[in-house]
Amino acid sequence: DAEITQSPRHKITETGRQVTLACHQTWNHNNMFWYRQDLGHGLRLIHYSYGVHDTNKGEVSDGYSVSRSNTEDLPLTLESAASSQTSVYFCASSGKGLTGELFFGEGSRLTVL
Amino acid sequence: AQSVTQLDSHVSVSEGTPVLLRCNYSSSYSPSLFWYVQHPNKGLQLLLKYTSAATLVKGINGFEAEFKKSETSFHLTKPSAHMSDAAEYFCVVSVAWGGKLIFGQGTELSVKP
Numbered sequence: 001d002a003e004i005t006q007s008p009r010h011k012i013t014e015t016g017r018q019v020t021l022a023c024h025q026t027w028n029h030n031n032m033f034w035y036r037q038d039l040g041h042g043l044r045l046i047h048y049s050y051g052v053h054d055t056n057k058g059e060v061s062d063g064y065s066v067s068r069s070n071t072e073d074l075p076l077t078l079e080s081a082a083s084s085q086t087s088v089y090f091c092a093s094s095g096k097g098l099t100g101e102l103f104f105g106e107g108s109r110l111t112v113l
Numbered sequence: 114a115q116s117v118t119q120l121d122s123h124v125s126v127s128e129g130t131p132v133l134l135r136c137n138y139s140s141s142y143s144p145s146l147f148w149y150v151q152h153p154n155k156g157l158q159l160l161l162k163y164t165s166a167a168t169l170v171k172g173i174n175g176f177e178a179e180f181k182k183s184e185t186s187f188h189l190t191k192p193s194a195h196m197s198d199a200a201e202y203f204c205v206v207s208v209a210w211g212g213k214l215i216f217g218q219g220t221e222l223s224v225k226p
Contacts, residue, residue, distance in 0.1 A: 033213070042203060042216040043157075090156060102149075102214065104156030 002027040006091050006105035014113055019078040021108045023091030031094045032074040033102065034058075034066065036087040043090065049074055081112045115140045117206045119217035127225045132176075132191040134220045136204030139185065145207035146187045147214070148178055152200045160202070163187065174198070199224045 004025040013019050025032065030051045035043040045058030047066040055066050063085060065077045078085055088109050092102040120135040138144060148160040161172025168180040174197075178189045187204060204217040 035216075040218060042218040044216070045213065048213060092157075101159045101162070102157070104158070106154075106156045 004091060004093055004103050004105045006089075006108045008108060009106065010109045012111045012113065013081050015081060015083060017081050019081050019110065021076045021078075021089055021091075021110070023074045023076065023105060024072055025091075025093045025103070026072065027093055027095065027103060028071060029093035029095050029103070030071070032068070033092045033094075034064070034074065034076045035090045035092065036060065036085075037090060037107070038087050046076065046089075047074075078110075081110075083112050086110060086112045115144065115206045115215050117146075117204050117215055117217040119202075119204050119220050121220050122218065123221045123223070125223040125225060126194045128196055129193050132189070132194045132198065132222065134189040134202050134204075134222065136187045136189065136217060137185050138187060138204070138206050140206055146178075146180060147205040147207075148172065148176070148187075148189050149203045149205055149216075150200050151203065151219075157203065160189070194222075194224045196224050196226065198222060 007022045033048040034046040037043050044060045046060055046064050047058055049055050049068040052068055068074055088107045090107050091105045094102050116139045118137045146163045149157040150160050151157045160176050161170045163170045163180045171177045176191045178187055180187055201219045201221050203219050205214045
């Protein structure tokens with residue numbers, strides 16, 4: 001079955017370190033998204049991509065970057081981790097057109113000490 | 114600009130009683146609206162979606178929602194709650210083509226035996 005997987009599921013790091021969260025989908029979807037989930041804020045969009053070599057900033061993109069070198073993967077990089085980036089991160093994907101059905105990974109819990 | 118407001122951060126019901134989770138939206142054009150569910154430590158799953166067809170939308174697990182343009186509402190209901198319905202529910206509005214979505218802050222549903 002097609003799926004979307006995130007790794008690592010849990011990560012503890014220190015302030016100032018670079019961290020990369022991986023996202024891999026086997027749906028062959030063009031669209032991929034990174035969200036962060038924080039209490040009282042719901043899910044907020046960090047970055048998104050509509051295809052290979054396409055990346056776009058979401059509403060909370062500062063301190064994060066993504067790259068899309070193939071259809072399956074959209075890694076999220078925190079260049080210099082900050083305590084404010086402690087959160088649960090969700091990757092999602094969707095196919096062509098506005099169906100609204102995002103397929104979500106199970107999340108990566110990041111703690112920045 | 115598009116936005117969505119979930120009117121209750123927490124709702125508690127008894128098993129077998131009706132469920133009502135309230136959502137108001139703001140959109141500068143005819144929106145697409147969705148409800149997603151998140152069980153503990155899991156990713157999000159699509160419950161149902163409205164995309165300008167029938168105003169009463171039926172979803173999985175007996176949930177349904179009614180789009181009311183005059184009230185800018187998209188409330189989620191279920192006639193009889195089950196223990197397995199305990200989860201967090203997100204009302205979501207589409208921003209543009211391509212699955213870019215804006216999430217409400219979430220409503221936590223508790224179901225008492």
